[in-house]
Amino acid sequence: MSIRQDLYNYRKNKRRIKALCDQITFLETKASKMTMTYSQDIGGHSLTGQNRILENICKIVEIERRIKVSLNRVKRVDAFLARLKPYQRHIIVQCIVNHIPYQEVAKREKTSVKNIAKIIENEAK
Secondary structure: OOHHHHHHOHHHHHHHHHHHHHHHHHHHHHHHHOOOOHHHHHOOOOOHHHHHHHHHHHHHHHHHHHHHHHHHHHHHHHHHHHOOOHHHHHHHHHHHHOOOOHHHHHHHHOOOHHHHHHHHHHHOO
16 A cells, blocks of 8 residues: 555554454453353363354454554554654645545645645655
8 A cells, every 4th residue: 555545544544453452352352251061071072162262263363463454554654744844744634644625724724725735745645
């Protein structure tokens, strides 16, 4: 993905990370609450309790991989924004990250839409 797409999806990625962490917490709780039934404990042939625990562990590993991808994108955007001058950062955050139209930002900043577009195009290629 380009930095512009990462900027555009920044808030979405942060929400995704939180939701995935919540899923992991749920799966960990669910896995820790699973116990063997009496019939399985005595020598039953079923391993469904263990299979469910393994399924939850596999899901957790997959979710952690997805978190890592989203976290890398968020870190990339944070690093990009950190290297900008404060005014450039403000304009890019308002227009791309917060999805505010150029016209509205230009009106707030008392500048032209052309100037806002120039700042964004020069930095967020």
